[in-house]
Amino acid sequence: MRYIDEFRDPHLARKLLANIRTRSTQPVCFMEFCGGHTHAIFRHGLRQMLPPTVELRSGPGCPVCVTANGDLDHAIALARLPGVILATFGDMLRVPGSRGSLQTAKAEGADVRVVYSTLDALQIARDHPERAVVFLGIGFETTAPTVAASVLEAEAGSLDNFYVLSLHKLTPPATRAILDEGEVRLSGIIGPGHVTTVIGSDAWEFLPRDYSVPCAVAGFEPLDILRAVAALVEMAEDGQPAVVNAYSRGVRPEGNRTALGIMQRVFEVGEADWRGLGRVPASGLVLRPKYASFDAALAFPVDPGPTREHKGCRCGDVLRGTVEPPDCPLFHRVCTPAHPIGPCMVSAEGACAAW
């Protein structure tokens, strides 16, 4: 597979590791913001290959994990409404809310359907004009433009039974929130490659500028990740924080203007509830008033019931990078992949599941 296999060359990986090992003299801690990186690092076994001086911590870059219980409860309540088809990406199906997951709701009769794309959800809406299709909008700046484009397509086709529950979140504000909390001393950030395809590497300049923290934007193949780690080691060793675009084949300084434009046409910035970070101002996306007719929250007022967090669940702390999965009292005792208590264990890229 072109653009994939070349970036999985084990021979070149060993060279990058040799470079990292040679250059790394002081202990450093880098945050891989993005859940996709957590997953890739686990899948290829990269953590074990790095020298002991380089520590990687997972951040809140898994849209599944950072979805607050209250928001998930809201989605589940919508799914339970008669006449509603809730379309969702597979990632969210098994995440436990306050009282069960979308999957348990499905077992109890709710019409919940897994889709690969919002385009499939649009098709379901066209096929079932008598039902309301609510799309559960999770994801960061990579996904939000695709949902925005779907809203525009629905508008253009006068589709009046398609709705979006927007739980989309923005990554730079979350990164700021973590650094502002100052709980973890970070020597660098591995920037999320595909989010940055959309927002552009310039969007991360605030890291070296306001926090003196270097950032290396990384792709998702092993060589991409290792290259980013090597660049961060170099910048940490030299004390020269900057933004390095280590995914130059997929990222430009200005990002994807078309995608950003579409996203901004349909959504505006609002506050959002992040598991682990609480309410973060200007960190989420809400549908603009012009598109209010597509807003599931407005079209279907529901009371999801009181929000309950499971006692002892430390997903929030894991997401902020302040603890590692084994530090959570529930890890592997009560909370296992078969019986997850919190989303970190459910998500394919949740830190706990990957550990």
Add this chain to the structure above:
Amino acid sequence: MFDKILLVHGSGGQLSHELVEHLFLKYFDNPILARMDDAAVIGETRFFGKNLVSGKLAFTTDSYVVSPIFFPGGDIGKLAVCGTVNDLAMSGATPLYLSTGFILEEGLELADLERVVASMAATAQAAGVQIVTGDTKVVDHGKADKLFINTAGIGMVPVGVEPGSDQAQPGDVVILSGTVGDHGMTIMSQREGLRFDSPLVSDCAPLSGLVATMLDALSSLSTPLSSPKAIHCLRDPTRGGLATALNEVAGKSRVGIEIEEHAVPVRDAVRAACELLGLDPLYVANEGKLVAFVAPAAADAVLATMRTHEYGREATIIGQVMAEHAGRVVLRTAMGARRILDMLVGEQLPRIC
């Protein structure tokens, strides 16, 4: 003749009999079934030159509810025969007789049912089994997804053949009969909501012939180290994929297993489809593959034999069994690092992250 299944077809009356006569008997044509007794009474005591009385009886059952019922490479009927035949074969048994129970949804197209039944007959013939008894019920429209099939099968395990999930031993060579992920990704690609076009084909196949070939080859070798007993374990990696099957053996045999990622054969199209949906081929279902745990002295002979068979042409060694990390399966990644390959929990779902 009607062109759709009606509730009355399941009531046991005239129309039920017509359905059996004109459809099931026509395709599953054999003397035992033709007697149409309440039970199939099997009087033979010798099969394929082997004495039934001195061997062990193997008995298994499975139900099939796959949707869509027709897919590239097979259909629910072929699956129903292969699945049960393969479960018997993995126990070292020669599969002999199958029963089949149908639960049909009112409104099912008769042409579709006929296609499924014809496929079952053809598959049974290829696998060397007879379908000797069956049942049909019809349920209201909406109470079954077109049709559900249950098959139960009996087979005979010859003396001296005793593979088992708890029999793997440190030093055993792990041999995989071919590419993984084909069946599961083929089904995925057909599902509403996913919609992609691919050259993917299910690998659904009866493996009794392959297993017989492997056991016979070992019997015919006269070295003291080679006998059918050298095959310690046979598993078909169906639901949950290769990783789950390996974990089951590691757990039951209380051994560790180490697999080389690069040694596991995966078709390009399967790899590509998995990348697109964020799935891992090691956890995707297979319906025509087996994993064999073989004593090292017999490994080369078994591998060479497998490669002579239609369903073992791409057979390859993928790893080995060890005493360390008992109960766990470890994957040595293409990068050279080691990581734990866990059991699959729940269903692998397409992801966006």
Add this chain to the structure above:
Amino acid sequence: MCLAIPTLITSIEGTTARAEIGGVERTISLALTPEARVGDYVLIHTGFAIGVLDEEEAQETLRLFEELAEFYPDETETSQPTESTNFPTYQ
């Protein structure tokens, strides 16, 4: 987050295209990358192309890796660079 896979555009019709990888084809939307052309590789995320891959940059990156590979001789755990001051740089 954000599984996005490089695929080859094989045909375009309006704002949709056929994209191919490893013999698997899918219809995708070019709504976010109207500049994509047949023959381009695009990153596909949930059925949409989110960016066009830059072939030159890809080759440049691989060239950088090859350069680095020469700098570190084939050893196992204890690789030492041939010169201690002139490290290849990523910036």
